[in-house]
Amino acid sequence: MLNNIEIKNLGPLNDIVWNNLSRINLVIGANDSGKTFLLKTLYSAMRTLEDYKRGDERKKVAEILAEKLYWTFQPEKIGDLVTKGTNNTPLSCNITFDNQTFFHYKFGKTTSKQISSIENNVKPRSSNSIFLPAKEVLSLDSIILKSREQDKTFGFDDTYLDLARALRSSPKGKSNDSELTQVHQNIEKMLGGKVEYDEVSGRWQFKKGNQKFSIGVTAEGIKNLAILDNLLTTRYLDKESIIFIDEPESALHPVAISQLLDIVALLCEYGIQFFLASHSYFVVKKLFLLAQEKDLSIPVISANQSEWQDVDLKNEMPDNPIIDESIRLYKEEMELAFK
Amino acid sequence: MKTVYIEESGMKFGPYPEDECFRIEKSKIYEKIKENVKMAEFLLLYSQKIWIVEAKQSTPNPGTRPDFDDFIKEINEKLSNALSLGLAICLKRHPNENLPRAFQELNLANVDFRLVLVVNGHPKGWLPPLQDALQKSLNTTGKIWGLSPMAVKVMNDELAQEYKLITSE
Numbered sequence: 240m241l242n243n244i245e246i247k248n249l250g251p252l253n254d255i256v257w258n259n260l261s262r263i264n265l266v267i268g269a270n271d272s273g274k275t276f277l278l279k280t281l282y283s284a285m286r287t288l289e290d291y292k293r294g295d296e297r298k299k300v301a302e303i304l305a306e307k308l309y310w311t312f313q314p315e316k317i318g319d320l321v322t323k324g325t326n327n328t329p330l331s332c333n334i335t336f337d338n339q340t341f342f343h344y345k346f347g348k349t350t351s352k353q354i355s356s357i358e359n360n361v362k363p364r365s366s367n368s369i370f371l372p373a374k375e376v377l378s379l380d381s382i383i384l385k386s387r388e389q390d391k392t393f394g395f396d397d398t399y400l401d402l403a404r405a406l407r408s409s410p411k412g413k414s415n416d417s418e419l420t421q422v423h424q425n426i427e428k429m430l431g432g433k434v435e436y437d438e439v440s441g442r443w444q445f446k447k448g449n450q451k452f453s454i455g456v457t458a459e460g461i462k463n464l465a466i467l468d469n470l471l472t473t474r475y476l477d478k479e480s481i482i483f484i485d486e487p488e489s490a491l492h493p494v495a496i497s498q499l500l501d502i503v504a505l506l507c508e509y510g511i512q513f514f515l516a517s518h519s520y521f522v523v524k525k526l527f528l529l530a531q532e533k534d535l536s537i538p539v540i541s542a543n544q545s546e547w548q549d550v551d552l553k554n555e556m557p558d559n560p561i562i563d564e565s566i567r568l569y570k571e572e573m574e575l576a577f578k
Numbered sequence: 579m580k581t582v583y584i585e586e587s588g589m590k591f592g593p594y595p596e597d598e599c600f601r602i603e604k605s606k607i608y609e610k611i612k613e614n615v616k617m618a619e620f621l622l623l624y625s626q627k628i629w630i631v632e633a634k635q636s637t638p639n640p641g642t643r644p645d646f647d648d649f650i651k652e653i654n655e656k657l658s659n660a661l662s663l664g665l666a667i668c669l670k671r672h673p674n675e676n677l678p679r680a681f682q683e684l685n686l687a688n689v690d691f692r693l694v695l696v697v698n699g700h701p702k703g704w705l706p707p708l709q710d711a712l713q714k715s716l717n718t719t720g721k722i723w724g725l726s727p728m729a730v731k732v733m734n735d736e737l738a739q740e741y742k743l744i745t746s747e
Contacts, residue, residue: 524706531728555717555727562710569707570646 240512241281241481243335248322250276250312255547261536262507265526265552266516267559268542274516277540278370278483281514282398283307284334284342285368285481292363301354304344309352310397318350329356336361366479369405369470370398373486377434377443377454377462380406398483406443406466407436411474419471422505426468429498433472434465463487464499467506478510488519496521504529520561527552586619586633588698589735589744597678598623600667602630602660607672616652618660623680624743627690630660631743636700636734646711654715657693661723691723693730696743700734708732 246255251273266274287304308317321330329347345356380403387400432447443454470476530537530552537552550557581593600621618632709732738744
């Protein structure tokens with residue numbers, strides 16, 4: 240599990256220090272504040288650590304990272320990720336893992352492919368982390384795979400490609416994990432069915448009892464849940480996995496947001512770590528309640544202009560523009576009531 | 579056990595066991611210090627916590643239309659003052675006050691608080707932002723006294739009735 244993060248001069252992330260991370264961690268802020276950028280930075284680091292020495296992989300960790308950053312952020316050269324206007328100050332990323340190991344890298348704006356400063360003492364991992372982007376993936380997976388694997392073009396970044404590949408991965412066999420079975424049952428109960436890939440049509444389908452529906456006509460609300468369910472079924476995800484969800488609220492009704500976050504809480508009890516980026520009132524509120532109800536630490540980092548502030552939802556609701564806007568709208572409504 | 583009712587802002591609070599309700603707004607000490615000191619209505623021992631309750635009538639009156647920020651500031655002041663005065667009385671800093679027995683036996687180090695605003699006739703859909711605004715405004719008080727992040731509550735008469743804080747007429 241990721242415990243501490245320190246990032247400097249990486250795109251919009253001038254200076255972030257986020258310590259004492261928990262199983263569920265939340266990033267909030269306005270559009271363009273760098274929420275997604277932060278999630279992608281952490282995801283790139285995790286996937287680098289997971290690809291390193293996996294199977295017969297012989298690439299150096301620096302090579303894997305450079306490639307991951309290139310395909311995740313899709314700049315002309317990775318040196319372009321260094322924050323603009325910082326003279327010659329390099330970007331740096333420092334991550335503490337499992338409270339005892341660390342992963343650190345640093346490079347300047349002229350770097351094209353070679354990351355010269357990198358230190359890693361995290362043991363090779365067999366677990367997989369995944370990133371659920373804000374846009375829908377299930378009905379686009381063939382397009383994503385073709386665009387990246389055959390055409391090798393920018394457009395869909397590595398978060399999309401990795402997810403599309405993960406969804407196509409073969410099941411690792413039946414699990415004997417009773418906790419996991421319980422989580423599964425809860426998700427499927429909530430979904431009222433499951434999502435399956437149909438080899439004949441080459442499309443994803445939602446199966447409810449004996450009925451099958453094309454994923455295109457399936458409610459958006461169930462898609463992220465269905466993806467999680469599928470990745471748990473195939474055992475692509477396990478207790479050590481880290482799941483990054485960008486805008487979990489995307490296209491969801493508030494009730495579905497609550498349901499998704501209930502599942503997130505269940506999976507976090509199972510052991511999985513989550514990083515969520517959101518600007519939804521309902522996400523913040525629901526996580527605040529989960530923190531109280533389960534006595535669970537939920538660190539939240541909030542972008543306030545160029546400053547990042549962090550608090551724990553278990554202790555307080557942070558000052559944040561999401562709640563402020565809700566209050567402002569209320570005041571506006573009150574004003575109108577008197578007109 | 580003898581019970582009490584409190585009528586405020588068009589709502590009938592109670593019945594509460596007499597021993598578990600302290601009308602801080604009618605206390606001897608408040609009578610003495612009331613000039614320029616705003617105060618919530620009463621303190622109630624409820625679900626093993628001290629509920630500090632302020633009641634408001636929400637009927638809009640354009641003639642006396644309150645500014646929202648001033649409204650929040652006023653409620654903050656009343657609840658914060660009631661918290662401080664209530665604790666001061668419990669700590670016997672005002673020895674002549676007749677504090678109900680149940681309050682005298684409290685372990686003040688551990689007891690939890692709820693700072694509650696009950697607004698009569700307020701639409702349910704308007705409660706969440708009102709609660710957010712009051713919670714934000716009382717953030718410093720909460721931190722100073724080590725209150726739970728869930729301490730601030732705003733409800734309307736309907737919810738207050740559901741939680742048995744008030745009796746229907």
